[in-house]
Amino acid sequence: MLPTIERQPDAVVMIDQRKLPAQEVYVHCKTANEVAKAIKTMVIRGAPAIGVAAAYGIALGMQKSKAQGTREFAVEFNKLCELMAGTRPTAVNLFWAIGQMKKVFAAGVQAGESVEELKARLNAEAQKIHDDDVASCQAMGRFGAEVVPPNARILTHCNAGALATAGYGTALGVIRAAAEQGKVQGVFADETRPFLQGARLTAWELVRDHIPTTVITESMAGPLMRDGKIDFIVVGADRIAANGDFANKIGTYTVAMMAKAHGVPFYVAAPLSTIDLNTPDGGAIPIEERNRREVTHVGSTQVAPDAASVWNPAFDVTPHALVSGIITERGICRAPFDQSLAALFR
Numbered sequence: 290m291l292p293t294i295e296r297q298p299d300a301v302v303m304i305d306q307r308k309l310p311a312q313e314v315y316v317h318c319k320t321a322n323e324v325a326k327a328i329k330t331m332v333i334r335g336a337p338a339i340g341v342a343a344a345y346g347i348a349l350g351m352q353k354s355k356a357q358g359t360r361e362f363a364v365e366f367n368k369l370c371e372l373m374a375g376t377r378p379t380a381v382n383l384f385w386a387i388g389q390m391k392k393v394f395a396a397g398v399q400a401g402e403s404v405e406e407l408k409a410r411l412n413a414e415a416q417k418i419h420d421d422d423v424a425s426c427q428a429m430g431r432f433g434a435e436v437v438p439p440n441a442r443i444l445t446h447c448n449a450g451a452l453a454t455a456g457y458g459t460a461l462g463v464i465r466a467a468a469e470q471g472k473v474q475g476v477f478a479d480e481t482r483p484f485l486q487g488a489r490l491t492a493w494e495l496v497r498d499h500i501p502t503t504v505i506t507e508s509m510a511g512p513l514m515r516d517g518k519i520d521f522i523v524v525g526a527d528r529i530a531a532n533g534d535f536a537n538k539i540g541t542y543t544v545a546m547m548a549k550a551h552g553v554p555f556y557v558a559a560p561l562s563t564i565d566l567n568t569p570d571g572g573a574i575p576i577e578e579r580n581r582r583e584v585t586h587v588g589s590t591q592v593a594p595d596a597a598s599v600w601n602p603a604f605d606v607t608p609h610a611l612v613s614g615i616i617t618e619r620g621i622c623r624a625p626f627d628q629s630l631a632a633l634f635r
Contacts (some may be wrong), residue, residue, distance in 0.1 A: 290449035291304070291450075291452060291494065291497075292296055292304060292315075292347065292457065293333070293338055293342055293451055293452050293453075293455060293456060294333060294338060294342055294419070294510065296345050296348070296349070296412075296416065296419070296456060297317075297416065298301065299319060300318055300319045300349070301317075301318045301324050301345045301346060301349055301520075301622075302315055302316070302317050302318070303315065303316055303318070303327060303332060303333045303342065304333075304452070305332050306331065306332060306333060306334055306452055306489075306490060307330075307331055307332060309452075309490055309493055310489055310492070310493040315411065315415050316332050318346070318349070319349075320348055320349070320350065320353070321346045321347065321350025321353075321369050321372065321373075322350075322372070323349075323374050324342055324343070324345065324346030324349065324373075325346060325372050325373055325375075327342065327634065328342055328343065328346075328373070328376040328377060328383075329376045329377065330478055331484070334448075334452075334486070335380075335448065335449065335452060335453020335454060335525070336381070336382040336383070336453070336525070336526070336527040336528070336559075336563055337378060337382050337422050337426075337454040337455060337459070337560060337562065337563070338438070338452070338453050338454050338455060339376075339380050339382060339383045340380070340382035340383050340385060340386035340418065340422070340562060341386065341415075341418055341419050341422055341454075341455045343373040343376070343383050343386050343387055343626060344386045344387075344389065344390055344414065344415040344418045344419070345371055345415045345419070346369070347366070347369050347370060347373060347387070347390050347411065347415070348390075348408075348411045348412045348414070350365075350369045351365065351366055351369065351407070351408055351411050352408050352411075352412065354404070354408070356404055357404070357419035359403070359404060359407065359632045361469025362404050362407060363394075363398065366394055368480065370390065372393060372548075373387055374387055376572070377577060378575045378577050379527050379528060379536055379574065379575055379576060379577045379603065379604050380527040380528065380563075381527070381528040381562070381563060381564075381565045381568075382527075382560075382562045382563055383442035385562040386418055386562070389414060389418060389469065390411060390414055390415070390547075393410050393411065393413075393414040394407065394410070394411065396410075397410045398525050403482075404465060406600050419455045420455075422454055422455035422560065422562075423454070423455050423456040423457055424454070424618070425560040425561070425617075425618035426454050426455075426456065426457035426458055426459055426462040426618075427457050427462065427466075428618035428619075429459055429462050429463060429558050429559075429560070429616050429617060429618050430457065430458075430462035430463050430465055430466030430467075431466055432471075432616055432617070432618075432620055432621055433462070433463030433466060433467070433556065433558055433616040433621075434463060434466035434467040434470055434472065435521065435621075436521075436554070436614065436616075436621065437463065437464075437467040437472050437473070437521055438472070438520050438521060439472050440472065440520075441467065441472055441473055441474060441520045441521045442474050442475055442476075442477070442518055442519055442520050442521075442535050443464055443467075443473060443475075443476045443477070443519070443520065443521045443522070443523065444476075444477045444479065444510060444513070444514075444519045444522045444544070444553075445460050445464065445476060445477075445478060445479065445487070445491060445519075445522070445523055445524060445538075446463065446479040446481060446487060446507075446522075446524045446537070446538060446541050446544050447479070447481045447486045447487055447491070447524065447525065447537065448461075448481070448486040448487060448489065448491045448494070448525075448541055449461055449524060449525025449526075449558065450462075450491055450494040451494060451527060452494060452497075453490075453498035458494070459525045459526075459558040459559055459560065459616075460523045460524050460525045460557075461491065461494060461495070461538060461557045462558065463523050463556070463558050463616060464476060464495070464500065464523065465498065465500075467601075468500050473500060473501075474501070475500075475501035475502065475503060476500055476501065476502050476503070477496055477502075477503050477504075477505050477506050477510070477513065477519065478492045478502055478503070478505070479489040479505060479506070479507050479510060479540065479544070480505065480506045480507065481507070481538055481540060481585045482506070482507065482540070483601065484518075484583055485582045485587075486538065487504065488504050506588070507540050507543065507544070510544055510547060511547045511570045514547050514548065514550075514551035514553055514598065515551060518623040519551075519553055520553070520554075521549050521554050521556070522544065522545075522552070522553055522554065522555045522556065523556045523557070523558055523616070524537055524538075524555075524556075524557055524558070525537060525542060525557070525559060525602060526557050526558075526559040526563050527563065528563060528565050528568065528574050529557070529559055529563050529564045529565065529630070530565060530568040530569060530570050530571050530573065530574060530610055531565070531566045531567075531568060531569050531570070531627055531628055531630060531631070532569065532570045532571075532627045533558075533575070533609030533612055533615065533622075533624070533627065533630060534570050534571030534572075534606055534608050534609050535557055535571070535606070535607055535608050535609075535612070535615075536571065536574045536576065536604045536605070536607075537557075537604060537605070537607065538605075539602055539603060539604055539605045540605065541604075541605055541607050542605040542606065542607045542611075542630070545607045545611040545612070546611065548611070549611050554613045554614070555611060555612060555613050556612070556613050556614050556616055556621075557612055557614075557615045557616065558615075558616040558617075559615065559616075559617065560617060560618055561617055561619065561633060561634070562617065564617075564630055564633065566630065566631060566634065571606035571607070571608060574604075574605070574606055576602050576603070576604050576605070576606070577602070577603040577604060578600075578601055578602050578603065579601045579602075579603050580601065581599035583601055584599045584601050585597070585599060587622070597626070601610065609624065609626050612626070614629070615629075617633060619633050
């Protein structure tokens, strides 16, 4: 399994996804501030992975705390939670993981635990968030493989693989599980402009797993569907609203529209931590906008004039009417999504 992120005694270690596929470099974050910077600058990305990183960052920061009493320790803890919450706005897994850390911290304080006991409690919870994420991805893979047709030619957009999670992957977890059953003829990986997660990361993962992979630009997906060369589409999500609308990497909406027009099944794979029942629909999902340079440059090469304006949303929202099903670790939800998603939490 790809070592996306790991907790060591004095550091949080993560693969630098900005360097892939040319270099496999690991970043050692020795402070909570360094973990927060790694999230913000895309050293690590993908909604579940961001949540795990934030939990580890909080645990690491509090492990290094010199606070003498629980009151001082609590002040530091709340500041770290705010630091992590300010890194990226769209992926709800980030806020879910911070919420989990707050719950266990409050339980420890209520139980009258010492500073050292609270540190141990936070470390254990961060590790549990990591382990649960891997287990949920593997469960998603099992459920998702059931709806993949035999000898499937699959399209995926962006990277929802081991690199976007604590391991195995959501959308790529489905593809991996289907490949293990001999159901995958090949995968088309959308390039995913402008950050190229599909070309750089998804293709790297799939090739590494010996799954036949073809990289295409987003503009090539439509003709492939028209010609009957795509049988199944699966993508990840950064936030799923209560009605089934979901935010994913920019370009997902276009893929979903083309899938609807050509009758290709379009599935979303995401853990329960990505489902936000407090967000009623896609219109309420905050969309992060990123630096113009991601659009005007490819690496160090400038491809657009300085005087041109740039619009660079990191995500778009796909309406639930375009979704065939939402694959979770507890099974596959189908329309009406407001009912099937809510039932997961009962």
